[in-house]
Amino acid sequence: MTTAAVTTGRKPATMAQALGRALRDSMADDPSVHVLGEDVGALGGVFRVTDGLAKEFGEDRCTDTPLAEAGILGAAVGMAMYGLRPVVEMQFDAFAYPAFEQLVSHVARMRNRTRGAMPMPITVRVPYGGGIGGVEHHSDSSEIYYMATPGLHVVAPATVADAYGLLRAAIASDDPVVFLEPKRLYWSKADWDPGRPEEVPGIGRAAVRRRGTSATLITYGPSVPVCLEAAEAARAEGWDLEVVDLRSLVPFDEETVCASVRRTGRAVVVHEATGFGGPGGEIAARITERCFHHLEAPVLRVTGFDIPYPPPMLEQHHLPGVDRVLDAVARLQWESEWTAPSGGKGFAGFEGGVR
Secondary structure (H helix, E strand, C coil), rough: CCCCCCCCCCCEHHHHHHHHHHHHHHHHHHHCEEEEEECCCCCCCCCCCCCCCCHHHCCCEEEECCCCHHHHHHHHHHHHCCCCCEECCCCCCHHHHHCCCCCCCCCHHHHHHCCCCCCCCEEEEEEEECCCCCCCCCCCHHHHHHHHHHHHHCCCCHHHHHHHHHCCCCCCCCCCCCEEEEEECCCCCCCCCCCCCCCCCCCCCCCCCCCCCEEEEECCCHHHHHHHHHHHHHHHHHCCEEEECCCCECCCHHHHHHHHHHCHHHHHHEEECCCCCCHHHHHHHHHHHHHHHHHHCCCEEECCCCCCCCCCCHHHHCCCCCHHHHHHHHHHHHCCEEECCCCEEEECCCCCCEE
């Protein structure tokens, strides 16, 4: 067994460093853990998350692959059937689309197909989301595709501590996990001790990042800092907003979300993915079904628009920002029939992608 170098003491660390440490510690603890993907070896990954792993553990455990995502994930299926724990890097969100056939037809179904006899401990790391000025195929938020595929777990960390803790949990899981890494948070920092990483809730648990009483902002991944900033700005309007970080999209922590909405009576779902057919629709439906008699207003959504991801110069208009979140919160406060900006009445102009 290879022993990872131990460094201790809390100091500023980035999410990318925490992810790299999680990979390193997992490989040190379990020789069955293998990392594979394009440029993960010599280059250390396009975001340097796998930097140093090939040198420390050898190229047979941190393996550069051809540019062939379906082949990478297909190889991971075989490795998992052989008893290994492969961790696949997809480099960029939309690059993962060619691997969907492997993901849907084999990765997600194998345990069910074998009546539980064959675990499928594959972690698929997918850098996702916008905000870095990427061109087409580099900024998609494709979580709904994974959420809609039974048999997959889907997680999205928003903090340095969660990046480490959730990735360790994903690699240790006998179920396949799609691990969505928000690209624009790779360089976000927090005081963190890599030698004694704090324990975090496991997969399937949400976290209340900020307590409040006026309304609940429900979000995950790159939109968590946006919602926390909006909650602070809302204080000037006299609104005390609660912020729930889902952390895990599948399994979905209905208990924490519904408890929050029942306390506040109002909810806004915020994410970068498109509004039509996006995660917010499922979340809003669940809240409405389970919290209807506690709601003071309909559940609203603030999302990316229903378009292919725009060019870099326009992405600040596409991504949900503080102003759009606060506009939605303002629309939650009405106690009589709301008048739409167009002059009509009702919800025809809800905050989302469809206009």
